[in-house]
Amino acid sequence: MKLAIAAALAMSLAGCGDPPKLRVDEAVLVLSPVDSNPSALYFTVHGGTEDVKLLRVVSPSIIRSEIHESGKDPKTGAMTMAPLNNVPVAARSKVEFKRGGKHVMVWGVNLRARRLGEMETEYIFSNGDRILVDAVVQEADGTIPDERKKVT
Template identity: 60%
Template sequence: MALPIVAMTLSSCGRAPELRVNDAVVILSPVDSNPAALYFTIHGGPEKVYLNSVLSRSVIRSEVHESKVDPKTGMVTMEPTRKIEIPAKGTVEFKRGGKHVMLWGVNRPARQLKELEAEFIFSNGDRIIVDAEVRAATAGDADKKDAHSGH
């Protein structure tokens, strides 16, 4: 009789959630001198952490930004932010019109290979390296007005 209870106990032991980053994509600006934007999704691990920065050897500079709508004017503004909270077992999307990473000076190899290596640095000391697809802006991207047009 003990076997079914042991089997049931073992099967109920799931894997702990793991801090991870996926779906990373860089959208290049149609104007080379303007910054590109990096979008991705972060899945939180067993405890709350903060994304402190995103680095890449393929860019001159990177900044974590957040777009916000001013409730009085309806204008979208974009501001750098020091850290983004990633809740335990939660999901945070970095997407157009919200949180994103601005990348200045994406180098030629990344543009030609259509891939850029990005390192995500978290408050708990974790460093996650992700290969992001590099894409040119499309007509659909131009239709989606956001705060990047001013950079």
């Protein structure tokens, strides 16, 4: 009897642990080589204990942002890009925003973010969560922005 109780207790504790938490990481803003063109923000969303939707990404360092998805036209093979109103994030899943797929287009990155090589980003979800993440700011070739190189 004691062995059965100990086994049941061990099994119930094995399921214990911290539940997954909705989070965002690996945020990188890749600057457009042409200042008047939009830049692209890439990151990964890790789902928590419930299904949610990513509704918006904002930052005090930018003028405007839009969630988009790239793909290929099945008929022509041409690259396409379409805006998304939201992005579903299933519980305990991972959604990657990366080149050639989902990404956030960003207009008007300010000089401060370019000089610091980082900017604060805020991810707004359908459950009311607002997650702040510092995104790395880099040139299209992966180097630090020119403005940062000039700062002494």
